[in-house]
Amino acid sequence: xxxxxxxxxxxxxxxxxxxxxxxxxxxxxxxxxxxxxxxxxxxxxxxxxxxxxxxxxxxxxxxxxxxxxxxxxxxxxxxxxxxxxxxxxxxxxxxxxxxxxxxxxxxxxxxxxxxxxxxxxxxxxxxxxxxxxxxxxxxxxxxxxxxxxxxxxxxxxxxxxxxxxxxxxxxxxxxxxxxxxxxxxxxxxxxxxxxxxxxxxxxxxxxxxxxxxxxxxxxxxxxxxxxxxxxxxxxxxxxxxxxxxxxxxxxxxxxxxxxxxxxxxxxxxxxxxxxxxxxxxxxxxxxxxxxxxxxxxxxxxxxxxxxxxxxxxxxxxxxxxxxxxxxxxxxxxxxxxxxxxxxxxxxxxxxxxxxxxxxxxxxxxxxxxxxxxxxxxxxxxxxxxxxxxxxxxxxxxxxxxxxxxxxxxxxxxxxxxxxxxxxxxxxx
Amino acid sequence: xxxxxxxxxxxxxxxxxxxxxxxxxxxxxxxxxxxxxxxxxxxxxxxxxxxxxxxxxxxxxxxxxxxxxxxxxxxxxxxxxxxxxxxxxxxxxxxxxxxxxxxxxxxxxxxxxxxxxxxxxxxxxxxxxxxxxxxxxxxxxxxxxxxxxxxxxxxxxxxxxxxxxxxxxxxxxxxxxxxxxxxxxxxxxxxxxxxxxxxxxxxxxxxxxxxxxxxxxxxxxxxxxxxxxxxxxxxxxxxxxxxxxxxxxxxxxxxxxxxxxxxxxxxxxxxxxxxxxxxxxxxxxxxxxxxxxxxxxxxxxxxxxxxxxxxxxxxxxxxxxxxxxxxxxxxxxxxxxxxxxxxxxxxxxxxxxxxxxxxxxxxxxxxxxxxxxxxxxxx
Numbered sequence: 001x002x003x004x005x006x007x008x009x010x011x012x013x014x015x016x017x018x019x020x021x022x023x024x025x026x027x028x029x030x031x032x033x034x035x036x037x038x039x040x041x042x043x044x045x046x047x048x049x050x051x052x053x054x055x056x057x058x059x060x061x062x063x064x065x066x067x068x069x070x071x072x073x074x075x076x077x078x079x080x081x082x083x084x085x086x087x088x089x090x091x092x093x094x095x096x097x098x099x100x101x102x103x104x105x106x107x108x109x110x111x112x113x114x115x116x117x118x119x120x121x122x123x124x125x126x127x128x129x130x131x132x133x134x135x136x137x138x139x140x141x142x143x144x145x146x147x148x149x150x151x152x153x154x155x156x157x158x159x160x161x162x163x164x165x166x167x168x169x170x171x172x173x174x175x176x177x178x179x180x181x182x183x184x185x186x187x188x189x190x191x192x193x194x195x196x197x198x199x200x201x202x203x204x205x206x207x208x209x210x211x212x213x214x215x216x217x218x219x220x221x222x223x224x225x226x227x228x229x230x231x232x233x234x235x236x237x238x239x240x241x242x243x244x245x246x247x248x249x250x251x252x253x254x255x256x257x258x259x260x261x262x263x264x265x266x267x268x269x270x271x272x273x274x275x276x277x278x279x280x281x282x283x284x285x286x287x288x289x290x291x292x293x294x295x296x297x298x299x300x301x302x303x304x305x306x307x308x309x310x311x312x313x314x315x316x317x318x319x320x321x322x323x324x325x326x327x328x329x330x331x332x333x334x335x336x337x338x339x340x341x342x343x344x345x346x347x348x349x350x351x352x353x354x355x356x357x358x359x360x361x362x363x364x365x366x367x368x369x370x371x372x373x374x375x376x377x378x379x380x381x382x383x384x385x386x387x388x389x390x391x392x393x394x395x396x397x398x399x400x401x402x403x404x405x406x407x408x409x410x411x412x413x414x415x416x417x418x419x420x421x422x423x424x425x426x427x428x
Numbered sequence: 429x430x431x432x433x434x435x436x437x438x439x440x441x442x443x444x445x446x447x448x449x450x451x452x453x454x455x456x457x458x459x460x461x462x463x464x465x466x467x468x469x470x471x472x473x474x475x476x477x478x479x480x481x482x483x484x485x486x487x488x489x490x491x492x493x494x495x496x497x498x499x500x501x502x503x504x505x506x507x508x509x510x511x512x513x514x515x516x517x518x519x520x521x522x523x524x525x526x527x528x529x530x531x532x533x534x535x536x537x538x539x540x541x542x543x544x545x546x547x548x549x550x551x552x553x554x555x556x557x558x559x560x561x562x563x564x565x566x567x568x569x570x571x572x573x574x575x576x577x578x579x580x581x582x583x584x585x586x587x588x589x590x591x592x593x594x595x596x597x598x599x600x601x602x603x604x605x606x607x608x609x610x611x612x613x614x615x616x617x618x619x620x621x622x623x624x625x626x627x628x629x630x631x632x633x634x635x636x637x638x639x640x641x642x643x644x645x646x647x648x649x650x651x652x653x654x655x656x657x658x659x660x661x662x663x664x665x666x667x668x669x670x671x672x673x674x675x676x677x678x679x680x681x682x683x684x685x686x687x688x689x690x691x692x693x694x695x696x697x698x699x700x701x702x703x704x705x706x707x708x709x710x711x712x713x714x715x716x717x718x719x720x721x722x723x724x725x726x727x728x729x730x731x732x733x734x735x736x737x738x739x740x741x742x743x744x745x746x747x748x749x750x751x752x753x754x755x756x757x758x759x760x761x762x763x764x765x766x767x768x769x770x771x772x773x774x775x776x777x778x779x780x781x782x783x784x785x786x787x788x789x790x791x792x793x794x795x796x797x798x799x800x801x802x803x804x805x806x807x
Contacts, residue, residue: 236511237514238510238512238513238514238515239500239512239513239514240513241514266511266512288514292540294540295515296516297509297513297514297515297516298507298509298510298514298515298516299514301505301507301509313507315507315509
């Protein structure tokens with residue numbers, strides 16, 4: 001049985017007249033078990049492989065091997081399917097045309113699915129909306145599957161009328177989760193990130209076909225370890241308060257503010273998807289009406305809810321004080337993650353400016369990113385930034401754009417922009 | 429051989445345990461399982477427990493459930509914050525209420541300016557309005573250690589002493605007053621003993637507290653006082669009275685002719701000359717009685733309230749401004765008034781409502797002397 005705990009890191013002291021409360025809430029899950037085996041419903045996995053004509057022989061061979069390796073990680077008894085995606089989506093396994101579009105994994109199904117994958121031939125275009133829609137239909141065809149996860153691999157830009165993909169993403173949002181990977185450098189990071197963020201998954205680049213197998217295995221292993229099918233971050237705020245933002249800040253930065261589902265007038269749910277044994281950090285910012293010096297007030301109850309069950313709770317408080325030693329302190333966690341969120345923005349905006357030919361803006365933003373990465377000790381971001389810019393002064397954030405940059409390095413920086421580092425936890 | 433009840437070793441052949449007094453070696457005793465609760469109303473209650481309280485003893489105030497939020501009236505969650513507005517609910521020590529009967533109630537509140545509530549209160553009342561009530565208010569001295577614990581222990585100890593009706597002595601007015609004064613002095617001493625009992629023997633700054641008790645029995649009010657908490661009689665129409673006399677520098681100055689407003693705002697205004705606690709030199713209370721001749725309020729309060737309305741007239745103005753006959757509402761209103769006036773100190777207001785019928789304006793000997801407890805009177 002999964003056990004959740006929550007801890008809050010904040011400086012609860014506000015100066016006279018202060019209204020804004022910031023807190024980092026760490027939610028930790030232990031004993032999650034295996035996907036689909038907690039008794040709350042079955043787990044379903046769908047592997048989508050890009051089979052458009054752009055997939056070169058080496059990439060296609062790598063993708064087949066990776067998809068077959070992913071099959072090996074799917075635990076027996078799990079419902080699964082394989083989709084071949086081009087300008088339309090084809091159900092490659094199980095080969096049925098009616099009834100349930102997924103089947104339970106066993107040795108024979110694993111072999112048959114591997115054989116089907118082995119027959120993939122690249123041809124046609126890329127219409128990712130059709131892939132997502134077919135995945136949705138397949139999940140729908142097996143009502144007992146309640147934990148739905150997709151592993152999606154593409155190598156090219158989506159070629160559809162603008163808006164079609166977003167419509168398909170909207171249909172899938174809240175229904176299934178998707179981890180997305182881009183092979184090579186001909187795909188659009190922003191496009192695939194939109195899918196992954198909406199569907200509560202990850203996005204990354206696989207520059208070389210040889211690296212696919214390991215990545216697929218890892219993604220599927222993680223998916224199978226998510227024994228808690230679906231959870232919401234439930235945030236209560238007092239009457240008259242305003243939620244400024246709710247964002248996940250670790251392991252990646254994901255703004256959840258706009259994804260609130262009201263529970264009652266004072267409470268809203270923010271989706272967090274499935275959980276394995278892991279810890280995630282959330283940055284919650286609340287604006288409350290100021291109270292008199294010495295008053296204490298609850299600014300938020302931050303809970304994790306499985307359906308209607310609240311499994312853990314952290315209290316975010318506000319206490320008004322005229323002791324400036326107390327009120328001017330900024331909590332280390334809050335400062336750290338505020339920096340990490342800005343880092344993600346700076347990298348993404350800097351790269352977008354660079355792509356648009358605005359070198360001045362790109363230099364400023366990526367310079368700020370270098371500074372933030374150093375300040376917050378995000379070594380991964382620092383090393384990836386250094387492949388895109390030459391650093392003159394890390395502390396000041398003065399950089400020069402490199403004249404020749406590997407496209408893959410730029411995309412790797414982009415996909416990694418939302419990954420954050422933790423700092424050592426001390427009760428604030 | 430050991431005692432089956434407490435495990436102490438006992439001499440062979442002993443019939444009772446020397447340690448716990450349990451009866452030993454009764455193989456022929458009727459098995460306890462055969463005894464049903466219906467057959468034996470006392471059930472398995474220990475034989476030493478009081479099996480019958482005198483009918484005239486006052487019952488404990490009923491326990492109070494979790495109160496709604498003081499700010500918005502919303503429900504308070506199990507985490508002790510309001511479910512609506514998020515206001516932190518005060519701890520039961522920082523704000524508590526007692527209402528032992530419909531006509532007697534009190535509120536003890538931390539106030540705004542203090543970090544903890546060192547005031548304490550303990551009330552008793554018989555259900556019949558106007559019959560018998562006990563109001564005990566204490567104010568822990570804020571520069572002593574653990575005075576919040578001490579004051580509450582003291583107030584409850586005094587309440588126990590005053591649970592039974594005051595004695596009437598030989599039945600004469602003098603005898604009645606002397607016997608009542610003795611019980612009030614006993615109550616004060618019990619409060620003092622309780623304070624000393626909870627005081628760390630090594631404390632360099634032992635807990636100390638004021639003490640103000642008022643007992644209403646029919647039309648008879650008896651009060652006792654140490655320090656500067658107070659008892660007032662606030663009639664609905666007539667002249668209000670401050671019954672207790674402060675043991676304070678301000679009171680001494682007033683006795684010497686300094687006007688009240690000067691004395692009570694001077695630098696020594698809150699220096700008390702008597703108190704309860706380990707370093708108390710004199711804990712014999714000043715006492716007095718009053719026979720009530722019209723409807724009104726008996727009020728016991730701490731200086732957290734009277735600081736803002738010291739004269740009997742000013743206090744009466746606040747009581748009458750509240751315009752309520754509900755003691756709980758009035759206590760809340762007085763505490764709210766003190767908090768709105770600054771709430772610099774802990775605030776306690778305990779009230780008993782006295783309603784005399786319209787055709788019963790003058791006290792009769794029977795009404796004045798007939799105590800509800802059925803004590804012998806000389807009628």
